[in-house]
Amino acid sequence: xxxxxxxxxxxxxxxxxxxxxxxxxxxxxxxxxxxxxxxxxxxxxxxxxxxxxxxxxxxxxxxxxxxxxxxxxxxxxxxxxxxxxxxxxxxxxxxxxxxxxxxxxxxxxxxxxxxxxxxxxxxxxxxxxxxxxxxxxxxxxxxxxxxxxxxxxxxxxxxxxxxxxxxxxxxxxxxxxxxxxxxxxxxxx
Numbered sequence: 001x002x003x004x005x006x007x008x009x010x011x012x013x014x015x016x017x018x019x020x021x022x023x024x025x026x027x028x029x030x031x032x033x034x035x036x037x038x039x040x041x042x043x044x045x046x047x048x049x050x051x052x053x054x055x056x057x058x059x060x061x062x063x064x065x066x067x068x069x070x071x072x073x074x075x076x077x078x079x080x081x082x083x084x085x086x087x088x089x090x091x092x093x094x095x096x097x098x099x100x101x102x103x104x105x106x107x108x109x110x111x112x113x114x115x116x117x118x119x120x121x122x123x124x125x126x127x128x129x130x131x132x133x134x135x136x137x138x139x140x141x142x143x144x145x146x147x148x149x150x151x152x153x154x155x156x157x158x159x160x161x162x163x164x165x166x167x168x169x170x171x172x173x174x175x176x177x178x179x180x181x182x183x184x185x186x187x188x189x
Contacts, residue, residue, distance in 0.1 A: 002145075002146070003143050003144065003145050004143075004144050005137060005144070006141070006142045006143075006144055007140055007141055007142075008140055008141065008142050008183060009140065010118060010173055010175055010183050010184070010185040011118055011136070011140060011183075012139045012140045013116075013172075013173070013185050014085055014087075014116045014117070014118040014185055015085065015139050016116075017084055017085075017114075017116075018043050018045060018084075018085070018139075019139060021043075021044070022044070022084075024044070024045050024046070024084040024085060025045070025046045025048065025081060025084050026045060026046070026047050026084065026085045026086075027048050027050070027086045027087065027107075027110075028047065028048070028049045028050075029051070029052045029053070029086075029089065029091050030049075030051060030052075030053060030089045030091075030133060030134055030135075031051045031053065031054070031133060032049045032051070033133070033135035033136075033143065033145075035135045035136060035143050036135040036136045036143075039136045039137065039138065040136075046081075048081065048083070050074060050075055050076075052071070052074060052075075052091055052103075053091065053094070053151060055070070056095075056151050056152060056153055057151070057152040057153030058070055058071075058096070058099045058153070060098070060099070066102070067096070067098055067099040068102040068106065070099075071102055071103050071106055072106055075106060077106070077110055081110055082112050082115075083107070083110050083111060083115055084112075084114065084115060085116055085117070085118070086107070086111075086115065086117040086118075087117075087118055087134075087136075088119035089119065089120060089134045090119070090120040090121075090130075090132070090134070090181075092119060092121060092156075092162055092166075093120070093121065093129075093154060093155070093156040093157075094151055094152075094153045094154055094155070096153075096155070097157065097161070097165055100157075100165045100166070101165055104165070104166060104167075104168055107168075108168060111188045112188065113188055113189075114187075114188065115187070115188035116172075116185065116186065116187050116188075117184075117185075117186040117187075117188075118184065118185060119183075119186065120134075120182065120183055120184065121157070121159055121162050121174075121181070121182040121184055122156040122158075122159075122180060122182060123159070123176055123180045123181070123182055124180055125156055125157070125158045127156060127179075127180040129150055129154045130179060130181065131146065131147040131149075131150040131151060131154075132144045132145060132146060132147065133145040133146075133147055159182065166186065167189075168188060168189055169187060169188055169189065170186065170187050171184060171185075172185045172186060173185040
């Protein structure tokens with residue numbers, strides 16, 4: 001699988017506290033990639049990686065546990081952990097709205113007023129799926145790898161719906177990328 005690079009202005013803003021030398025705690029909901037681990041190991045940081053993509057698609061029905069129960073089991077968060085940065089990547093393009101709301105409800109006690117988040121959404125709901133694995137090469141450069149197989153459950157929310165679902169966060173900035181994706185910088189309200 002070939003890895004390519006993509007510049008990012010919003011990632012650097014999300015990582016600002018780390019760049020200033022502060023000790024931070026990071027939640028990465030993607031797979032553990034060597035470049036991301038190497039990037040964070042060079043700074044005073046606690047990195048909590050939980051690959052929620054590996055559990056997709058999530059479903060909740062009469063015979064299934066609720067979204068909240070599934071996500072709580074996957075996250076296994078220590079009660080006292082507080083995240084300064086959340087790397088959601090393009091997870092919200094694959095979660096049903098109820099699952100995204102459950103995720104935010106579970107994270108709420110682990111966020112604080114200064115928590116920033118980085119994510120990708122779509123400009124138009126009909127945007128084609130770009131099945132990629134995201135990593136961090138540097139504060140302003142992402143690594144992108146194609147997934148071996150597309151993920152099930154691709155159903156991106158329009159930006160207004162995503163903002164309503166992520167109501168705990170203020171959308172600080174968004175950048176429209178060439179492929180109709182949106183890069184998002186969020187801050188906890």
